[in-house]
Amino acid sequence: MKKTATRLADGRELIYYDARDDAVRDAVDERPLDPISTRSEIRHDRLIGDDVAVASHRQGRTYHPPADECPLCPSRDGRLSEIPASDYDVVVFENRFPSLAGDAGRCEVVCFTSDHDASFADLTAEQAALVLDAWTDRTAELAQLPSVEQVFCFENRGREIGVTLGHPHGQIYGYPFPTPRTRLMLRSLAEHRERTGRNLFDDVVADERSDGSRIVLDGEHWTAFVPYAAHWPYEVHLYPKRRVPDLTALDDAARTEFPQMYLELLKRFDRIFGEGEPPTPYIAAWHQAPFTADDREEFALHLELFTIRRTSGKLKFLAGSESGMNVFINDVPPEAAAERLREVASK
Numbered sequence: 357m358k359k360t361a362t363r364l365a366d367g368r369e370l371i372y373y374d375a376r377d378d379a380v381r382d383a384v385d386e387r388p389l390d391p392i393s394t395r396s397e398i399r400h401d402r403l404i405g406d407d408v409a410v411a412s413h414r415q416g417r418t419y420h421p422p423a424d425e426c427p428l429c430p431s432r433d434g435r436l437s438e439i440p441a442s443d444y445d446v447v448v449f450e451n452r453f454p455s456l457a458g459d460a461g462r463c464e465v466v467c468f469t470s471d472h473d474a475s476f477a478d479l480t481a482e483q484a485a486l487v488l489d490a491w492t493d494r495t496a497e498l499a500q501l502p503s504v505e506q507v508f509c510f511e512n513r514g515r516e517i518g519v520t521l522g523h524p525h526g527q528i529y530g531y532p533f534p535t536p537r538t539r540l541m542l543r544s545l546a547e548h549r550e551r552t553g554r555n556l557f558d559d560v561v562a563d564e565r566s567d568g569s570r571i572v573l574d575g576e577h578w579t580a581f582v583p584y585a586a587h588w589p590y591e592v593h594l595y596p597k598r599r600v601p602d603l604t605a606l607d608d609a610a611r612t613e614f615p616q617m618y619l620e621l622l623k624r625f626d627r628i629f630g631e632g633e634p635p636t637p638y639i640a641a642w643h644q645a646p647f648t649a650d651d652r653e654e655f656a657l658h659l660e661l662f663t664i665r666r667t668s669g670k671l672k673f674l675a676g677s678e679s680g681m682n683v684f685i686n687d688v689p690p691e692a693a694a695e696r697l698r699e700v701a702s703k
């Protein structure tokens with residue numbers, strides 16, 4: 357893997373990740389861009405104890421542009437995009453419309469491929485491995501920023517999820533605090549340790565493996581299952597068998613096996629609802645330990661993949677109970693979801 361860092365015309369950082377060690381990335385951003393002005397502010401909710409990022413500059417962001425104006429395609433044929441090069445493998449750059457910026461963290465965009473019409477599931481194992489390298493490198497790099505406490509690599513896929521650009525891409529948020537979901541996990545982890553002396557993540561994965569009814573894929577170095585109390589209609593958690601706190605600690609064996617595991621899960625997601633159904637909208641979310649958490653080494657890196665589609669043509673909306681009270685109602689029993697995800701395995 358070769359990494360080449362450069363700057364866009366407005367000063368934002370852009371990094372190419374190339375599979376070939378002799379790749380040359382010297383194209384210059386020739387767009388007349390105004391300097392970025394971002395006003396991102398973190399406000400603390402005293403009743404709930406969580407934080408809200410208020411980012412008013414985002415209202416003007418690019419919204420469903422036509423394919424020939426895609427800002428994530430390479431710059432070609434006189435058309436200038438966010439990526440100065442005429443082609444690329446994987447590229448990461450600072451978001452021009454960040455939800456978090458400056459002291460309030462950092463937002464980056466990850467383009468998985470220069471092919472506008474592909475999706476992550478279409479990538480080769482080599483391409484997916486390069487994306488994993490990029491996520492890992494960004495986690496290590498953002499750890500160096502004083503404004504970043506936790507790194508969240510994720511992909512929103514599909515218009516139904518609110519994706520405003522069709523080009524296959526994901527995002528990386530560097531939060532200035534440990535996120536609420538991670539804080540809850542760390543609290544459960546501490547309570548379990550206190551009560552049993554054991555690691556909660558290890559016990560959860562071991563229990564799923566011994567039960568077996570919700571296992572979706574069992575590799576040599578990774579296990580994928582629908583969790584016992586899945587919140588979403590179809591939800592899969594993917595854990596490396598050797599527990600590590602974040603992507604930077606994954607060993608080579610796990611890194612090598614990851615692409616085939618993840619690509620297979622994504623392909624199965626697209627088959628859940630049968631032939632002729634549009635691609636399944638999903639969110640893929642990497643959970644990583646915050647950098648300064650006391651129990652950092654106890655945390656288990658894992659990926660949570662889920663869809664908001666509950667049946668053909670119907671979406672699960674976060675309505676009164678979910679949005680008003682944080683109580684999820686799941687219409688699909690997790691065991692049935694797991695069975696479906698096994699049925700649609702690649703032959």
Ligand SMILES: [Zn+2]
Pocket residue numbers: 426427428429471472523
């Ligand atoms: Zn594109």
